[in-house]
């Protein structure tokens with residue numbers, strides 16, 4: 389009975405997560421969309437600090453040189469534009485965790501390429517000690533019922549055997565609609581936005597769905613370093629491209 393129901397589930401096509409065409413693939417993307425998805429993730433270099441696209445791999449972008457960040461390294465799977473936006477919205481606003489495997493595949497490929505494993509038992513060089521989902525304010529969490537960054541961190545934690553510290557940092561202010569503010573106003577609105585309420589190890593990886601300008605992440609990283617975290621890595625599903633890029 390169980391065997392049969394499992395078999396039925398495998399053989400009944402489900403609509404592709406992106407184009408709605410029926411497909412049998414395990415992560416929900418039809419072969420056509422999967423090919424597009426593959427092209428999106430395999431192109432070009434990103435700034436090692438903030439993961440914005442740069443002409444040469446490994447080149448630190450002008451923004452990160454001009455305004456040094458409190459975080460040390462960012463790994464991003466995709467640029468935040470269609471179709472990444474479509475999957476992130478389904479996760480964020482509909483709690484549709486069926487998108488998780490497809491959405492996080494570019495990110496895990498980037499992680500696994502950028503942290504080559506030397507010996508099976510050893511963690512890779514620069515590997516974080518814990519995952520820290522980007523906290524959302526308690527009121528927003530109540531409205532939405534969940535924190536999408538927490539869902540992502542739990543998924544990644546299971547994949548890599550990393551502990552997830554979901555309650556060590558609290559978001560204590562509701563952020564203003566970020567896009568309405570200029571950079572200086574945004575920094576001011578984020579001052580005092582986070583409170584650390586527990587112990588953290590030396591190397592923390594912040595997990596988030598999207599990095600927009602990086603200012604929220606920077607504000608959190610600053611707070612983490614103030615309480616003794618030595619290194620802050622950021623793992624994001626998607627990075628917002630530079631305007632006009």
Ligand SMILES: [Zn+2]
Nearest residue numbers: 404407418421
């Ligand atoms: Zn499709």
Ligand SMILES: [Zn+2]
Nearest residue numbers: 435438449452
């Ligand atoms: Zn940068």
